[in-house]
């Protein structure tokens with residue numbers, strides 16, 4: 288056997304033994320019945336109520352968004368047919384970039400294949416531009432930012448304690464005063480559901496002459512008066528150098544983007560490999576995203592329903608003495624604390640109660656903090672929440688799961 292094949296056997300056996308072998312449940316999303324999905328398990332097909340989708344506002348199944356995609360597919364076809372440089376830039380792409388720049392109050396925006404690629408390609412491009420960058424990265428940053436930072440062969444990396452301003456300041460002060468500096472962080476952290484102190488980070492950036500790179504993936508469409516994210520809500524968008532987002536979560540479609548000053552984006556557009564050497568987003572996706580952003584810019588009531596739902600579910604978990612992790616975002620994590628159990632609870636929820644919540648295991652979160660993650664949206668009703676609490680109480684023995 289080739290050494291690599293033996294390695295695959297060994298690694299997979301170890302992952303299984305640790306109870307974190309990843310089984311993808313084939314969930315058929317039903318556009319007209321979201322958040323119900325159709326699932327076939329052990330030969331039987333039934334409806335499952337999904338609690339873990341990142342299509343937080345159900346925009347991916349909004350009839351207006353679907354109509355925009357269908358119309359664009361008929362008119363322009365299924366694919367872009369080239370990179371942005373090779374016949375792949377349509378007026379639709381330009382319009383979407385203008386809409387995103389406007390959403391964040393920036394000069395310009397650039398589209399990428401995904402939020403992952405936008406982080407990876409942009410951070411590598413920035414941190415490879417000068418030989419002596421110092422980058423300050425929150426300890427809980429998403430893998431796409433970490434990989435983007437590691438893509439620079441020369442940057443000095445400082446990982447600061449999650450949302451810890453004293454630790455960030457200490458590290459900023461320790462770097463050479465004249466070196467170019469960048470602070471990379473998120474607004475809403477999706478696994479704990481907590482939110483960064485954006486204006487304090489901007490203050491530190493001013494004090495130490497650092498640029499700022501903010502991942503708003505779990506906030507765009509949902510926070511701020513027009514869905515411009517926590518930076519809009521906190522009134523600090525103008526102080527952030529680059530705001531990055533996705534079209535795939537709150538906006539319910541697909542693709543990633545960055546926004547910022549014209550000169551900075553013109554540079555990224557000209558040097559970032561992950562932007563240059565790949566086919567432009569397909570027109571149906573671009574049209575759908577454009578429709579979704581325009582709807583959400585207007586619809587503050589939908590955002591209000593999202594937050595009311597999250598607060599209601601947290602309150603119900605608390606009242607039932609279920610170990611909800613406290614945070615002020617729309618994400619509701621329930622601490623389980625071990626991989627086998629998180630997987631088992633998730634499987635029992637599906638089999639016995641027809642509901643699905645993703646188990647979040649290592650390496651997504653540290654070992655010992657395995658959890659289930661709930662993202663109630665505007666289509667999850669109070670009756671659904673009550674049924675969920677009853678199911679969880681049945682599966683988890685409350686005496687054993689009550690917080691110490």
Ligand SMILES: *Cc1c(COP(=O)(O)O)cnc(C)c1O
Pocket residue numbers: 401402403404406429431473477502504505533534535542543
């Ligand atoms: C999901 C996610 C991304 C990647 O976005 P995609 O559009 O799904 O590729 C980036 N950053 C964070 C924090 C994420 O959770």
